[in-house]
Amino acid sequence: MANSISNLQADWNQQYSLYTDTYQSGRLSFIPNLLPQTAVRFSVYQTLEILHKRLGNDTLRRALNPAETIDSPAKIYSDGSWLKQSNMVGVNVRTIGSFWAIINYALTLPASHDSIHLLPIWEPGVVGSLYGMVSWQINPEFFDVALASFVPALDTVEKQLKVVTNLLHAMGRTVGMDVIPHTDRFSEMVLACPALFEWVQRDVKSGKPDELADYSSFVYRYVEEAIWQFLKYRGAADGTPLTFAKDVFFSTDIGILIDDQRFRILFGNPHDYGGRLNRRIALIRHLTEQGFETLPMTMAPPYRGLHIDKDDYTLDEYGQIWYQYAFDKPQAMSRVFGPLARYRFYESKDNNQNWELDFDRPNRPAWDYICRKVYDCQRAYNFDFMRGDMAHVQMRPEGVPAMVDDYYDPLRAIKKYVQSKEVPYYAFFAETFLAPPDTMGYGNELDHLDAIEADSTLGDLQSIVVGSAEFKRQFSDYYRYLKTRRFAPNFTVMTADKDDPRFDEFYRTGNLFRYFTALFLTDMPSYVGLGFEVRNLHEDRGANEEYTKLYVFRIEDDRQPDKVTHGPFAWGQNADQFSVILRMRKFAESIWPEIVGKETQWLVAPGEEDYIAWTHDSPTGYVFAAGMTASLPNIMTKLPKGEVVFEEEGCRVYKLENQKSQGVATDSLS
Incomplete structure (x- = not known):
């Protein structure tokens, strides 16, 4: 009889003590036969x-004490080179409800999955996007009420994360x-530190709000004045007397006000x-009435040169019109992310008349600020590595420079800053797609990855x-990069x-080829997202609630039928895939x-046949083979002789008859 989730759940209910004991006693590094949807309800x-x-x-x-x-x-x-062989699992905490639920989910993962990547953990902004952080506060929706009830000392989301x-x-x-080198376009960081971002002013004074009146380098100074007037009129949100000058308030390097004080004064x-x-x-509203807004973040060449698209706008719940921006000279991958603003890492040439950046003039306060804030978070929660969001951004039209300095790339700077704070093992997992030259960034992306010291x-x-x-082509290329480049492709x-x-x-x-190869190709790092083990095949489109992507943001408007979600994430029901992956995990153990x-x-x-096969340079006695599109051939002449010790759905492991013959690929296996 075919597997079903209900059958697996019934088996779990009957054998709960047996399965949990294999983990508790140390016989396995995970709890077998435990469905993730069951685990997160513990x-x-x-x-x-x-x-x-x-x-x-x-x-x-000790672990339960946040101190x-x-x-x-x-x-x-x-x-950080340890990351080059890590098998990582990505977790969107919103899909499981709280930080605490990560522990329950981790009980289902074998030790071979040795790294956990948490999607953004900060308070989100527009449409609840996790990647549009609105503050440095930890996202309160990830607080676990049941945990706080059971362990009253864990009464804040920060304590629970630690x-x-x-x-x-x-x-x-x-x-x-x-680690995200951008924020929500009107985040607390943007408003408390205008000089760290790029601002424009729409021509509202002349009744032309869909045209840019000023996009020069110094608009942020007018914004600072407008915010200061707001403060003087409204008073500090926390009641602090405003006895200091405007320049003191907005400076990120004058040691009179710390960041937390500035945020409290402005927001409470x-x-x-x-x-x-x-x-x-x-x-x-005070700023937009005067036409001030941050320049939206862009992706891919040419990065710069924007105008307002008069025909593309939205009206928010407060009656505010938000215009979309467009490129003057777009290229194939050019994108404008309207809700986001990138830090202003460089000054502009010629007062930004031609939208050109001056890479010889870094905006040092922006670099210092983001390095310091990321380190504060790493130190508070003892994180081991960072996923550098949009690491493919490379804005220099001439490509990667021959000499890379400290201000070449902000993600590189962040990694090195944290490592310098007695965390030498802090590693860098870069979000790039190994695209062709001049596609996602100017120049050669491989050279860029080497230059930013991605692990x-x-x-x-x-x-x-x-x-x-x-x-096949890309898999072959990736393995070649693994052996010839400083970084390791996943x-x-x-x-x-x-x-x-x-x-x-x-x-x-x-799917099973993907998982088997990721698990047993032990010199190459791998990445898999939460829920893959039970993900439905979706021969037909599933309900929105079945896709973790649609929980990266939070859209509850039925007028957006492709993105709206109602209620929690719905785990897949693919019992067959779960069962095969479980057997792979047990064998790997x-x-x-x-x-x-x-x-x-x-x-x-990779690339030679419709299957791959490998063993190890130093003899282990095992040969692995996996078919990409069908069952493995009956005769594979390049493989040494051995006994089949594992086989599932076109994935096979042999134990060699004679380990010494491992490097001699002459005999056939059937």
Whole structure:
């Protein structure tokens, strides 16, 4: 009888004690047969009881104290190169409801999945987009009420996040944060530090709000004056007497006001979410009435040269018109992200008359600010690595310079800054897609990745149908980059961005090939998004609630039928895929100490056939083979002789009859 989620759940209910004991006793590094949708519903008591038996009383007690810090497994390393062989799992916390639920989900993951990447954790702005951070406050929607009820000391979302990173470290995982070089267009950072962003003024005075009156380099100074007048008229939100000068308030390097004081004066108590929002909306209206707004963030060449599109605008719930911007000379991948504003990392040439940046004149306060704020977050929660959002941005038209200085790239600067603060192992996972030259950024993206000192990069295998000519070509290229470049491309199975109805075709076939290869290709890093193990095949489009991408933002307007969601994320019902992946994980557990980190020796390399096969440079006694589009051939002459010890859906592992013959590929396997 075919598997079903209900059958798997019934088996779990009957065998709960047996399955949990295999984890609690240390026989397995995860709880087998535990569906993720079941795990995230565990009570706090259930989870703590399991962890107590697995970790012991002392470790659990320390981990549950947010004032304590459990050392990272990566602390033994002297740099971030450990990330080059990590098998990472990406978690959109919104899909599971709270930070605490990450621990429940992690119980389903074997030790081979050694890193957890958390999608953005900060308070979101427009349409609730996780990537449009509106403040440096941790997102309050990720607070777990049940955890606070059971452990009253964990009464803030910040304390709960610290405890979760403690526990993940105790469970042997490294934990990564998203680092975002942009914010919501009217975030608290934008309004408290106008000089760190690029501003324009629409021509509202002349009755032409759909035209730019001023996009010179110094509009931010007029914005500072307007905000100062707002403060003088309304008073400080926290009652602080305004006894200092305007320049003191807006300076990020004069040590009279710290960042938190500036935010409190402008917006109020950080935990008064409603009060801060109302204050920010009032300030936004004060500025937009005068035509002031930040320049929206762009992607891909030419990056610069924008105008207002008079025919493309939206009207928000407050009656405010928001115009979309467009490129004067767009190229194939040019995009304008209307709700977002990038930090102003460079000054402009000639007062921005020609939209040109002066890369020899970095806006140093912006660099110092974001480096410091990211480090503050890393230090508070003991993060081990960063995912650098939009790491493909390279704005120099001449491409990557021959000499790379400290102000070449902000993500590079952030990594090096954090490492300099006695966190040498802090690693950098770059969001790039290994696109052709001059596509996502100017110049050669491979050279750019080397220049920014990325340890690994996402790549784009998740966006290609397995077995296609393009998939084979890119897979082959990625492995070559792994051996010839400073960075390591990931064998990416699926991301939250690709768990989207527009991309269903990528995951109707080849899913088990993807997972098997990602797991057992032990010298190449991998990435898989939460929920892949039970993801529906979506032969027909699923309900919006079945896609994690549609929880990256929060849209509740039925007039946007392709994006609107009602209620929580709906886990997939693909019991067959879950069962096969479970068997892969169990088998991996049995041989993991023998193969982890081993260098690959290809027997059938990517691109040569419709299947791949490999063993290891240093003998382990195993050969792995996986078919991309169909079953493996009966005869594979390039493989040495061995016994089949694992086989599932075109994925096979052999135990060699004679380990010494491993490097001699002459005999056939059937």
